[in-house]
Amino acid sequence: MTPSDDRRLHPFSLLFSLVTGAWRYVLPALFVLFAARRGAWELWFTFLIIPYAAASILRYLTYRYRFAEDELVIRSGMIFHNERHIPYARIHNIGTVRNILHRMLGVADVRIETAGGQEPEARIQVLGMEAVDEMRRRVFERKRETAEAPAPGETTLLHMNPWDLALLGLVDNRGGVVIGAAIGLVWEMSWQFGLFERTGFSPSDLIRAFFSRSLDRLPPGALALATVGAVLGFIVLLRFFSVGWALINLHGFRLALAGSDLSTVRGLFTRVTASIPLHRIQVVVVREKPLHRYLGCVEVKVETAGGGPEQEKQAGKEWLAPLLPKERLASLLAIVQPGLSLESLAWEPVDPRAGRRILKRELIVAALVPLAFAYFLRWWAILLFAVMALLGLLQARYQPGRMGYAATDAFVAWRSGWLWRKLSIARVAKIQAVTLAASPFDRRYEMASVRVDTAGAGASAHRIRIPFLDAQVARGLAASLATRAQASEFRW
């Protein structure tokens, strides 16, 4: 495509940066203004908004981007000039985040992600939707509409309605996140503005008062009942929040395929779009929690090159299918990873001695943990040991059967887990390095583990790490994987 001339940010950018600034400064400023204690240093805080506003205006005026022959050039800054070149080939995702305000005004917060970056390479706030389209077109050299409505030539692979999402909320417990965040927020704001000192109000006092009053009045049996009730109520509340989270965060989830580009859209208030070119998928991760199995569903995510640990959960690790009936898994995988046939994978088991080792490990942990806390637990420690030992036994019995790996010419797959099952599939062409590792315990049994490194594996991701392999087998596997990886060309 012919290079373009300079483009600028959408005029509404000013509005958005001011709004974010205001949120950070005006609220505390207002609180300070209405507080009893005047003239404190907090008052100076309010004056900070002026240079902040000036900086935003300056940034808006000086921010420019243009499309060069094969890279995106972004220039910004007046005193400190900054020019950033991002080759098109490196860009693997142009995502948009749109909250209600964005949608009302027809603009979007654009995040350009490249491989090998911990965070979005460039974050452009804000651009009009036509500008986003142009960017997508030029970068990916494909004509695409925004992923809101199906475009001609695009097939919808998965669409989740609110009932699906509610189910997801029940299965996938995110309630804790919501409550944790809420509590954290309230706590932080209160401490920041000395809410407690000012109003003579303290949560610890409250809790203490509540408990001492109620405890005195209830007979002991009722207390136990109340505790159980409280715990149950808490769990229900968590699930409730989880459903709410799913409904809001994943509202209208749509996975579509256009050409060789996957795209997802989700969100109720804040709409997030992501585009996943097929060839940028590094690993596909399929999870099956106990509740999933009960419902006959799985959860599918992909790791794309360029995602590193970020604040948001799904950065670099995109949902492909938050909840998918198991029967559809094979067909989805065949589309998403062309050439992959799930049923025809020949699963190799891990070494049979794995069970013994797992048992040993679990028993040792079961013995040590209660020991460490014996002082607090006293006789309950024995019960704890018994429970943990039992769990360990079950794990040692069932886990090895479920572990397996498969290595074909084009793919390497690894499945694990007995209750919480996990299956990872990576293309051999995406393998970056292969590590053959042996811990001192491994060496005793002449075993080893093989680890496959790919681009963009998230921090919490359970990598493709195949333990408990016979040393000889492991060596052979590592060597063949490395050879095949070298033979295949890596394309971003």
Added chain:
Amino acid sequence: MDPRSIILDRIVGGIVAGAITLGQLIALLIVFAATGMPGWGIGLALAGWVVFSGVLTWFLQIWPALHYRHQAYRLSPERIEIRSGVWWRSVTSVPRSRIQHTDVAQGPLSRHLGLARLLLYTAGTDNAQVELRGLAHETALRIRDHLVAGGPDDAV
């Protein structure tokens, strides 16, 4: 690997040990001054400190030799393999085509001893940086040239 790396590691180890023991001594002295422990308490603490420093220094001196014995690399037309680790051993193979770029680094001490570190950058996450420490400077340069030349170009 270059045997001089043992010397390097020992020197570094010595510095680290020195810093730790010194820090501990200062901390102990502060504690003594602040709480005014009885004589035997001070004696006991000091004895403990001496023992600990002794063990630490000894360990930091023999570790480099151990580590050296277990570290090696092998270069083949298709990849480079790096073996390392004393207790937790591993062999990392990086196919040639996956090496994005390389660094040859030297600190002041390693420069003085003629050593360098070779860093291989890949697109992976765990192995985004594969490090070969304790190479002779010329060897590091040679390996790097060898790796960068030859090998198919990647579409990046």
